[in-house]
Amino acid sequence: MAKNLTTRDEDYSKWYNELVIKADLAENSGVRGCMVIKPYGFAIWEMMQAELDRMFKETGHQNAYFPLFIPKSYFSKEASHVDGFAKECAVVTHYRLKTAEDGSIVVDQTAKLEEELIVRPTSETIIWDTYRKWIQSYRDLPLLINQWANVVRWEMRTRLFLRTTEFLWQEGHTAHATKDEAIAESEQMMNVYADFVENHMAVPVVKGLKTESERFAGALETYCIEALMQDGKALQAGTSHFLGQNFAKAFDVKFANKQGKQEYVWATSWGVSTRLMGALIMTHSDDNGLVLPPKLAPDQVVIVPIYRNDEQFDAVSEVANNLMKDLRAKGVRVKFDKRDTHKPGWKFNEYELKGVPLRIAIGPKDIEKGTVEMARRDTLTKEIVETTAVEARVEVLLEEIQDNLFTKAVNYRSAHTTQVSSYDEFKKILNEKGGFISAHWDGTSATEEQIKKETKATIRCIPLDTDNKAGRCIVTGNISARKVLFAKAY
RNA sequence: CGGGGUGUAGCGUAGCCCGGUUAUCGCGCCACGUUUGGGACGUGGAGGCCGCAGGUUCGAAUCCUGCCACCCCGACCA
Structure with missing residues (x-):
């Protein structure tokens, strides 16, 4: 944590x-x-x-x-x-x-x-x-x-x-x-x-x-x-x-x-x-820190070695270096963190905070069994993977993480986009739920200004993919050609 | 620019009202040892123009005045 x-x-x-x-x-x-x-x-x-x-x-x-x-x-x-x-x-x-x-x-x-x-x-x-x-x-x-x-x-x-x-x-x-x-x-x-x-x-x-x-x-x-x-x-x-x-x-x-x-x-x-x-x-990002989409993560995969002595470190390093070479050949941005100045637990938290999409831990137990432990940053889940399967698994997971982040964000946005038909409803949603509010607006700067003054919400945009159904402005009741998107903004 | 607040070690802080030993504690840092699969522990150590300038006083982190910086609320933000 x-x-x-x-x-x-x-x-x-x-x-x-x-x-x-x-x-x-x-x-x-x-x-x-x-x-x-x-x-x-x-x-x-x-x-x-x-x-x-x-x-x-x-x-x-x-x-x-x-x-x-x-x-x-x-x-x-x-x-x-x-x-x-x-x-x-x-x-x-x-x-x-x-x-x-x-x-x-x-x-x-x-x-x-x-x-x-x-x-x-x-x-x-x-x-x-x-x-x-x-x-x-x-x-x-x-x-x-x-x-x-x-x-x-x-x-x-x-x-x-x-x-x-x-x-x-x-x-x-x-x-x-x-x-x-x-x-x-x-x-x-x-x-x-x-x-x-x-x-x-x-x-x-x-x-x-x-x-x-x-x-x-x-x-x-x-x-x-x-x-x-x-x-x-x-x-x-x-x-x-x-x-x-x-x-x-x-x-x-x-x-x-x-x-x-x-x-x-x-x-x-x-x-x-x-x-x-x-x-x-x-x-x-979440309460544990940054979460980066693989396509923009400076390091997509980080390998953390776990060892008690030089002998174990050498064995782990050999596996790590081979993995790193193979992954790099596939164009994956991977880092082997062999610093001996920090403990594994410290590194796990560090990379979680920094949002590295995938973490691979390799220790003595893995060397024995020919496996590694892989942890996803987006779901915080772990899995044990055969060393020989890591390369393929990394490629699949990086894509999955990229897709998952987008899907999660789309779902959040859908859940926080509300259609309203009255000004009262507009204010209620704005205060209690926030997010995008889709509503009819009469097209005048005066009405826009009034809404901004009274609620701090601004018209973020007149969406291009809207269905252009006419209606009545939620404030003035005048004719509105289409709904526009309101929100409080940064 | 208006209202409120805060400046003490790299960071976070106690002390300030009610002036008086060597300025408190935690994190971090350094050394040594034990540790290493989810932020280790012990022992020892280093580190301070108490925001800046002036004043009051035998004596100021503490009281007074001025200045500076930052934070919050407002105004502002194609």
């Missing part, structure tokens, strides 16, 4: 914070709102990056890198965009320090910048300023670029991975000749995200559209994927925006079409961030 881990029932957010720290994923730094991502946490992020990067490239995108600093004036070019980010920007005003008379380090006031630089909260402006120079003809389109970067948003309140002042993400920025093509790109990337999150992270998502008030600053349409956490709160896991011609007009990005006529290009942007780590942790 994990020592001192607060349970989810006791205090969910305390459980989350402790888990992040104890599983060695990240910790708070000396810098307000900024976290240190520790090696184990970063290894998981790298697994995510590698797969996403592969998917982006498979859909024709290329990576590039744009500056961290954006001149202030760039922001004023697209009005709604600056409105969305103005309140949370870090601003660079000086470029030099000096030693004061009392020996302290101070900002050199004579080194003031002509124009302040903004630490990017997102890169639309600098990228579109650059695209102007890259795009002249329809032959230059589509332009399909992604960048892996850090961004800064000066949030009032931060939480490890879920909302930090600085965070890591990827942002795709594409330019297209036609509106339809740009919309198709936004939809495609939403689907890529959904594919990744469901099939690699084993986290089920609802694909949908954001309402006008929840839309990205500067977008005409925001596609999103929404996931449900174990405490019944929703988490926006990724967004893909159709930007129309807003940025093309703001940054004067035109191309000559086949008829030689100048046209503004059509744009999209899309991103996912280290917040996905939060989604991964909160979806699968």
Whole structure:
């Protein structure tokens, strides 16, 4: 059993914070709102990056890198965009320090910048300023670029991975000749995200559209994927925006079409961030610690030796090393933990806390019988397996664990998605059960705002796979074209 | 930015109201020995600008003032 881990029932957010720290994923730094991502946490992020990067490239995108600093004036070019980010920007005003008379380090006031630089909260402006120079003809389109970067948003309140002042993400920025093509790109990337999150992270998502008030600053349409956490709160896991011609007009990005006529290009942007780590942790983990889906686990299998003396250790090691070699040849990520500084029991708990999907223990009894003990992290069950059968069994179990985690999460979500037909029922479900609430809404921002004020629930999305049955808004009783998905959100 | 709270060893803490020996305890750390199939035990040891600065006092972790940081609640969060 994990020592001192607060349970989810006791205090969910305390459980989350402790888990992040104890599983060695990240910790708070000396810098307000900024976290240190520790090696184990970063290894998981790298697994995510590698797969996403592969998917982006498979859909024709290329990576590039744009500056961290954006001149202030760039922001004023697209009005709604600056409105969305103005309140949370870090601003660079000086470029030099000096030693004061009392020996302290101070900002050199004579080194003031002509124009302040903004630490990017997102890169639309600098990228579109650059695209102007890259795009002249329809032959230059589509332009399909992604960048892996850090961004800064000066949030009032931060939480490890879920909302930090600085965070890591990827942002795709594409330019297209036609509106339809740009919309198709936004939809495609939403689907890529959904594919990744469901099939690699084993986290089920609802694909949908954001309402006008929840839309990205500067977008005409925001596609999103929404996931449900174990405490019944929703988490926006990724967004893909159709930007129309807003940025093309703001940054004067035109191309000559086949008829030689100048046209503004059509744009999209899309991103996912280290917040996905939060989604991964909160979806699968339990009171014993982290639970990782095999596809993203830095170590899929760990082998723990049990021995009393050198002779036994040598015998166990021989079996372990052979297993490791065979499993690695099959592409399984496996580690043999032969540290003599910790006891087996300590290691069992350690790997449980860190969410390693499969643990293999090999001791003197196993050597005698030609077996090993295998333990699953997701079900906490153990089985004895013939050494010769381990390789095949590992492959089966890794797949089973991946599927099981997804199925469990889907079941949880189904059990916590409620259809309601009145506002009273809505409030009751929200307070007593939480989760997604599917209800009719009259489509106005006023009603949406009223619900948010009165209940703290927001419209997570207008689901795309809904059956579009008309009805009456639960608040106003006005005509509603379809049900939308509400929840309290992170 | 408003309301509340907390800063004592790497971490978690006692002491603070009511000033007075060498600042308490647990975890962790180091050494040695016994241990090793679910977070071992014993013995010994190291580790402290008591958040920072000033003040009161013979004497301050303790009282006073200012500052800083963090946490919680609100506001904020495309």
